[in-house]
Amino acid sequence: xxxxxxxxxxxxxxxxxxxxxxxxxxxxxxxxxxxxxxxxxxxxxxxxxxxxxxxxxxxxxxxxxxxxxxxxxxxxxxxxxxxxxxxxxxxxxxxxxxxxxxxxxxxxxxxxxxxxxxxxxxxxxxxxxxxxxxxxx
Amino acid sequence: xxxxxxxxxxxxxxxxxxxxxxxxxxxxxxxxxxxxxxxxxxxxxxxxxxxxxxxxxxxxxxxxxxxxxxxxxxxxxxxxxxxxxxxxxxxxxxxxxxxxxxxxxxxxxxxxxxxxxxxxxxxxxxxxxxx
Numbered sequence: 095x096x097x098x099x100x101x102x103x104x105x106x107x108x109x110x111x112x113x114x115x116x117x118x119x120x121x122x123x124x125x126x127x128x129x130x131x132x133x134x135x136x137x138x139x140x141x142x143x144x145x146x147x148x149x150x151x152x153x154x155x156x157x158x159x160x161x162x163x164x165x166x167x168x169x170x171x172x173x174x175x176x177x178x179x180x181x182x183x184x185x186x187x188x189x190x191x192x193x194x195x196x197x198x199x200x201x202x203x204x205x206x207x208x209x210x211x212x213x214x215x216x217x218x219x220x221x222x223x224x225x226x227x228x229x230x231x
Numbered sequence: 232x233x234x235x236x237x238x239x240x241x242x243x244x245x246x247x248x249x250x251x252x253x254x255x256x257x258x259x260x261x262x263x264x265x266x267x268x269x270x271x272x273x274x275x276x277x278x279x280x281x282x283x284x285x286x287x288x289x290x291x292x293x294x295x296x297x298x299x300x301x302x303x304x305x306x307x308x309x310x311x312x313x314x315x316x317x318x319x320x321x322x323x324x325x326x327x328x329x330x331x332x333x334x335x336x337x338x339x340x341x342x343x344x345x346x347x348x349x350x351x352x353x354x355x356x357x358x359x360x361x362x
Contacts, residue, residue, distance in 0.1 A: 138315045148354035155288040188266050231285030
């Protein structure tokens with residue numbers, strides 16, 4: 095089948111554009127898609143935490159104590175808690191994507207259940223990690 | 232003669248083999264591959280961090296320097312930076328429409344991923360070798 099190109103006489107900007115996000119009714123899967131991307135972006139920045147911690151540990155006791163002091167502050171805890179949730183939420187989203195890669199879980203009820211399930215699972219796992227972490231230290 | 236301005240190549244012909252961009256599926260595949268690797272590695276990473284959290288300098292150094300822990304951290308760093316580089320590139324390509332800014336952003340993204348990977352790898356190796 096031959097593919098027709100856009101007529102050259104018409105200016106490109108007059109072609110219809112697909113409507114953007116605000117046109118559509120907000121759905122669970124749409125929000126989860128955005129959250130998967132947002133948590134991915136947050137984890138990207140969050141790798142700095144791991145690198146700062148490791149480099150400080152490789153540098154010496156003074157650098158390490160300074161980083162530990164910050165990580166142990168309320169702001170540090172907040173950031174680490176957010177990082178934990180972002181990591182686990184992104185992981186749950188990834189598992190959902192694996193399922194979809196195999197062509198499973200596309201039915202309306204399944205999609206909704208997966209969206210809500212991954213929200214609940216990531217929140218529960220984050221709390222579990224922190225309860226275990228705080229009780230050990 | 233605008234009625235002749237169409238490509239005679241079929242859609243199948245355009246995508247057969249390498250497709251119009253001469254590449255395309257490596258990123259998709261590499262993103263899935265590293266995602267599969269990241270699941271167990273991230274779980275191991277969380278367990279490591281939770282068990283090391285709150286320890287002092289010497290204890291933390293000893294823990295991170297353990298061969299099994301150091302290897303798991305190195306694998307997580309490798310798989311993680313590849314995954315995050317491709318992921319961020321997709322975000323950049325979706326939102327940065329100016330060609331110049333896009334090229335700069337994609338380059339900066341690679342520099343960031345490589346720098347993160349190199350710094351973390353160097354740190355783990357230095358700790359593990361006790362230098």
